[in-house]
Amino acid sequence: MLNALSVDIEDWFQVGAFENTIDRGDWDSLVPRVERNTEAVLELFDRKGVKATFFTLGWVAERYPKLIRRIVAEGHEIASHGWDHLRVFMMTPEQFRADIGRTRKTLEDVSGRPVIGYRAPSFSIDPRTPWAHPILAEQGYAYSSSVAPVRHDHYGWPDAPRFTFRPVAGSALIEIPVTTARLGARNLPTGGGFFRLLPYRYSRWAYARANRDDARPAVLYFHPWDIDPGQPRVGNAPLRSKLRHYTFLARMEGKLERLLGEFKWGRMDDVAALEARRTR
Secondary structure (H helix, E strand, O other): OEEEEEEEEOOOOOOHHHOOOOOHHHHHHOOOOHHHHHHHHHHHHHHHOOOOEEEEOHHHHHHOHHHHHHHHHOOOEEEEOOOOOOOHHHOOHHHHHHHHHHHHHHHHHHHOOOOOEEOOHHHOOOOOOOOHHHHHHHOOOOEEOOOOOOOOOOOOOOOOOOOOEOOOOOOOOEEOOOOEEEEOOEEEEOOHHHHHHOOHHHHHHHHHHHHHOOOOOOEEEEOHHHHOOOOOOOOOOOHHHHHHHHOOHHHHHHHHHHHHHHOEEEOHHHHHHHHHHHOO
8 A cells, every 4th residue: 555655844943842932033044954853754755765744834935946946856845834834723814825936936937836735833734724725726736645544743634534635625725634542532643853852663553554444545744854863952941842842863764764655655646646636
């Protein structure tokens, strides 16, 4: 079964864990590492012979156009991650429409490819944003992967469907939530920091179970900074944020390499096309 491999392209200082610690106005003065880290991800994917979708901030694409063109040249998909990682529920509908419009234009101008997919920063489409999916449908997006059906202190929509659904009646838009593992009455998260922090056997079990028991594709996501143990440390960040962000960075690339060899992985748009047919 083809599973969806995705990378959220943002730099170490743009993450939700540090949004109350690092001022956005200081971003351009900080040491960037997104280009070198994304290139390392591309090299890993090339070694393993896999293609992926890179959900990219417009802020990054504007500053690193050569990186975006390399991603596309190597056969990967470019999709939108919003302009500067502002959570959707912190915007008005008008601001959201402007944000995704600006980002899409920049990504398409730089890459030369149409952008049909979107992932909300920090999976911030939830019950507070009933207008978000209709705006994505209005703008002609084919798919979104913006919902995490879990309970979490930073995000989550625990009552959302665990697998692909159509969020707007009469629209072709589909929502493909990130993979969760069902245990009793609770959805357990996977991917991103959870893949880095939790034992490998847990992630392998969760993805195998999605394929085998649920007969549905898994959705894996991570960030370029997840494989960068040399990134700067934010000393004044909350302890919880530091533990989440820095723990086991040196182990991440090896775990990814192993997982990429144990399952079949591909681009989100390819998985979305299959899922769209399934959910007609």
